[in-house]
Amino acid sequence: xxxxxxxxxxxxxxxxxxxxxxxxxxxxxxxxxxxxxxxxxxxxxxxxxxxxxxxxxxxxxxxxxxxxxxxxxxxxxxxxxxxxxxxxxxxxxxxxxxxxxxxxxxxxxxxxxxxxxxxxxxxxxxxxxxxxxxxxxxxxxxxxxxxxxxxxxxxxxxxxxxxxxxxxxxxxxxxxxxxxxxxxxxxxxxxxxxxxxxxxxxxxxxxxxxxxxxxxxxxxxxxxxxxxxxxxxxxxxxxxxxxxxxxxxxxxxxxxxxxxxxxxxxxxxxxxxxxxxxxxxxxxxxxxxxxxxxxxxxxxxxxxxxxxxxxxxxxxxxxxxxxxxxxxxxxxxxxxxxxxxxxxxxxxxxxxxxxxxxxxxxxxxxxxxxxxxxxxxxxxxxxxxxxxxxxxxxxxxxxxxxxxxxxxxxxxxxxxxxxxxxxxxxxxxxxxxxxxxxxxxxxxxxxxx
Amino acid sequence: xxxxxxxxxxxxxxxxxxxxxxxxxxxxxxxxxxxxxxxxxxxxxxxxxxxxxxxxxxxxxxxxxxxxxxxxxxxxxxxxxxxxxxxxxxxxxxxxxxxx
Numbered sequence: 001x002x003x004x005x006x007x008x009x010x011x012x013x014x015x016x017x018x019x020x021x022x023x024x025x026x027x028x029x030x031x032x033x034x035x036x037x038x039x040x041x042x043x044x045x046x047x048x049x050x051x052x053x054x055x056x057x058x059x060x061x062x063x064x065x066x067x068x069x070x071x072x073x074x075x076x077x078x079x080x081x082x083x084x085x086x087x088x089x090x091x092x093x094x095x096x097x098x099x100x101x102x103x104x105x106x107x108x109x110x111x112x113x114x115x116x117x118x119x120x121x122x123x124x125x126x127x128x129x130x131x132x133x134x135x136x137x138x139x140x141x142x143x144x145x146x147x148x149x150x151x152x153x154x155x156x157x158x159x160x161x162x163x164x165x166x167x168x169x170x171x172x173x174x175x176x177x178x179x180x181x182x183x184x185x186x187x188x189x190x191x192x193x194x195x196x197x198x199x200x201x202x203x204x205x206x207x208x209x210x211x212x213x214x215x216x217x218x219x220x221x222x223x224x225x226x227x228x229x230x231x232x233x234x235x236x237x238x239x240x241x242x243x244x245x246x247x248x249x250x251x252x253x254x255x256x257x258x259x260x261x262x263x264x265x266x267x268x269x270x271x272x273x274x275x276x277x278x279x280x281x282x283x284x285x286x287x288x289x290x291x292x293x294x295x296x297x298x299x300x301x302x303x304x305x306x307x308x309x310x311x312x313x314x315x316x317x318x319x320x321x322x323x324x325x326x327x328x329x330x331x332x333x334x335x336x337x338x339x340x341x342x343x344x345x346x347x348x349x350x351x352x353x354x355x356x357x358x359x360x361x362x363x364x365x366x367x368x369x370x371x372x373x374x375x376x377x378x379x380x381x382x383x384x385x386x387x388x389x390x391x392x393x394x395x396x397x398x399x400x401x402x403x404x405x406x407x408x409x410x411x412x413x414x415x416x417x418x419x420x421x422x423x424x425x426x427x428x429x430x431x432x433x434x435x436x437x438x439x440x441x442x443x444x445x446x447x448x449x
Numbered sequence: 450x451x452x453x454x455x456x457x458x459x460x461x462x463x464x465x466x467x468x469x470x471x472x473x474x475x476x477x478x479x480x481x482x483x484x485x486x487x488x489x490x491x492x493x494x495x496x497x498x499x500x501x502x503x504x505x506x507x508x509x510x511x512x513x514x515x516x517x518x519x520x521x522x523x524x525x526x527x528x529x530x531x532x533x534x535x536x537x538x539x540x541x542x543x544x545x546x547x548x549x
Contacts, residue, residue, distance in 0.1 A: 064519075081526035082519040181519070215519070217507030280488040291463060298464070300541060305532035311542045312464070320466030328465055329478055332456070335463045336479065337486075345490045346483075353492045391481055 003042065003052025007035035007096050010054045014098070014145045021121045023130075023140035025059050026067060027099040034096045041094060048094030049208050055090060056146035058137050059100040060107055060183040061192065063087050070183045071115040072105045074322025075303045084181020085216065086150060086192050086209045093208045098146050101136030105324045106294065107157055107185045109133050110396040113387055114326040121383070122164060125423045128380040131161030131396075137195050138165040148196040148205055154185045155282055156400025158193045159412040163375035163428030166414045168202045168445065169195045171400075173435050174407030175220035177206075178213030186289035187218075189282075189404040199413060199445035206438060225436025228369065231444055234260060234431075235270035235368035244398070245377045248418030252427045253374045256415040256448055260372075263447050270364050270371065274357040275402055281357065282401040283394060284337050284350035290327075291334025297322065329390065358406040365408075365434045370444050373399045375412040375428035379420060399430055408432050411441040413448050450480040 011031055018024055028034075031054070038052035057063065060070045062080035064087075069075040083091065090097070104114035112120040112135025120135045122128040123143035130139040134151025138161035141149050151158040153171040162169025170193040177192050184190060194205035212221040236257065241250060261267050299305035299318030306317035323331065337346035364371060377398055386393040403410035410432040417424035429448065433441045456475050460467045467475070514521045533540040 078530060079526070081523045081530070085519075088519065214509065274492075277488055277492065280486045283482060283486045284489055299532060301539065302530035302532070311544055313466075314542060315464040316460075316466035319464050323465070325471075328467070328471070329475065331463045331465060332459050332475055333479060333482060335459050336483070339459070339462065346486065349489045349492055350486075353489050356492070390478055391485055394482075 003035040003038035003096060004032055006052060007031050007054050010098060010144070010146060013143070017123075017143050017145055020126060021123055021139050021143055021145075022118060023101055023120050023136045023143065023145055024056070024099045025069065025071065025102050025117055025136065028066070028097060031096060031098055038094050038096060046094075048092070049204060050090060051094030052096060053094070054096045054098050054147050055205075056098045056101045056137055056140045056149040057087065058103050058134050058149070058151045060103060060152055061087060061150060062181040062183075063097065063100070066100070068100065068183070070106045071103045071117055072322065072324065072327070073116045073304060074297045074318070076322075078303050082181060085178035085213045087181060089209050089211075090150075101134070101140050101149060103136055104133035104326065106183065106290070106327050107133040107152055107154055108290070108326045108330055110156070110160055110393050111381065111386065112136060112161070113383065114324055116324055119383060122380050124166065124425055125380070128382055128425070129164070131164035131380060133157040133161075134195065135161045138162055138167060138169075141165070141167055141195050141197065148194055148201050150192055150205070150209070151195050152182055152185070152190055152192045153404065154189045155286060155404050156397040158195060159375055159400050159410060159428070159430060160396060162195045163412045163414070163430075164380035164426065166426030167195050167197060168199050168414070169193065169412045170202050170206055170438070170441070171403055171410045172206060172210065172438060173222055173225075173409040175218050176210050176222050176409070176436070176438070178211070178216040178219045180213055180215035184293040186286045186404075187293060188289060189286060199411075199442050199449060202411070203442045222436035225434070228434060228437050228440060231265070231369035231433075231440040233266045233268060233368040234370045234372050234444070235268055235364055236372050237270050237272045237275060239271060240275055240373065240399070244395070245374060246379065246418065249374050249377070249379070249427050252416040252418065253429060256429050257372065260444065260447060265444070265447070268368060270368060272360055272364060274353065274360050277353055278357060278402040278405060279394065279398050281350045281353045281405060282397070283333075284346045285354060285405070287330045287334035288338050288347050289334070290330045291338065294323070294327065294331055326390070354405050357402065361402065361406045361408060361432070362434075369433065369440055371432040373430050375399060375430040379418050379425040379427065403432050408435060409438045409441055411445050413445045415448060450476055451483070452476070
């Protein structure tokens with residue numbers, strides 16, 4: 001099969017399916033030309049890890065010369081002036097870029113309902129959300145409208161939608177993948193990662209996009225981390241599973257642990273006393289970083305620009321109209337926790353608790369090689385189920401935020417389904433490993449396939 | 450519950466124009482979220498965690514970007530994105546007023 005034939009097959013699937021699912025904000029017009037170039041490269045005998053492979057990119061990843069909006073009205077008309085490092089690496093490996101996928105505005109959300117351009121539907125049940133914020137990427141791959149996709153993960157935004165859509169999703173070690181050219185949300189938390197059908201595909205894409213980058217000073221050479229042997233011991237923090245987790249998910253989780261035990265892994269109980277605080281820590285640190293990162297959208301240099309009677313009004317009108325409700329809520333919250341008088345009680349305490357949590361996870365990973373939990377406490381909610389109650393929406397990330405706070409890599413793999421209203425809905429298991437130890441995540445992930 | 454005035458003050462600090470209804474809604478939302486995240490205030494952590502992350506002061510040489518740099522030659526595209534452009538200038542509002 002040629003790259004052009006493959007690209008046509010995916011384009012046909014997009015034409016048939018995406019009207020209902022709305023995974024894409026834009027499908028590129030030059031897919032066939034890109035695939036044709038890949039075929040020519042193949043004919044010349046060139047090699048590329050992803051030569052001719054059709055992938056989709058979340059709409060907060062810059063592709064030179066193409067629109068990028070972070071699913072926000074405030075970036076109206078904006079065209080990227082350069083490639084993100086991950087984009088350049090995918091292009092260099094020969095990937096065919098199909099389009100940019102829908103997301104919660106500025107990656108703020110767990111359902112893709114916060115997109116300024118309308119929600120994406122879950123291909124397993126179109127009355128349900130695909131998860132978020134990388135919901136468009138997850139739905140595109142799940143509905144075979146892309147072979148794989150990139151998302152970004154600040155508190156679970158790759159892993160949660162991957163889990164809801166029955167996919168593999170990776171949040172790499174913080175710093176393993178360059179953030180240059182991603183539209184920043186929480187700079188100490190953000191990482192880009194793949195969503196695919198198999199662990200091998202995720203591993204392949206991760207190996208293409210990883211690497212220290214002079215353009216991202218927080219990127220690291222992961223070779224600096226201690227090399228670890230093959231994983232043998234898997235720790236389960238059962239004290240986190242005593243309430244709030246769907247019974248069907250727990251059942252699938254125990255079955256998956258039994259599979260791992262049968263394959264020779266030792267399953268042990270571990271304690272992470274601060275992990276119950278992770279979501280609270282996250283909802284202080286993340287909005288603080290969001291309010292700082294979103295300060296740049298002022299209508300002065302690019303994007304939406306509204307005029308009032310004064311400069312102050314120019315800013316307030318541009319930002320009031322340009323940002324959606326959830327972005328405004330997080331900016332307000334971040335402004336609150338960073339304001340003098342509240343800084344000590346919230347932000348300062350949160351970064352201290354974050355350090356304590358990191359130390360706890362590091363200590364646990366001295367005793368075990370992998371920490372396993374369910375990826376999410378529930379299966380994909382119905383569209384609109386949580387939109388009236390932000391806190392209920394935030395709780396969907398209860399198991400995923402820890403890895404962002406501590407910088408550890410984490411992988412979700414599909415392990416089964418739970419039937420809701422006669423429809424089987426995917427369930428994921430999340431593995432967390434030591435910094436730089438994606439290798440063991442892939443090994444355990446493959447053992448579950 | 451945080452007051453209407455506090456919400457309006459925050460909106461001012463954040464440069465956000467909010468409708469009356471949204472101010473009311475945010476009073477409730479922010480209060481609920483603060484109550485939840487308030488758990489962190491109870492944590493006794495001593496002096497730990499003043500720093501996050503393992504990298505410090507990463508600097509680069511002060512030299513022009515070479516051709517291999519993705520930001521090389523992007524000047525025109527950056528100017529192109531300006532909401533109001535005159536030649537190579539960004540037209541912005543006058544912020545310094547004459548003394549009266």
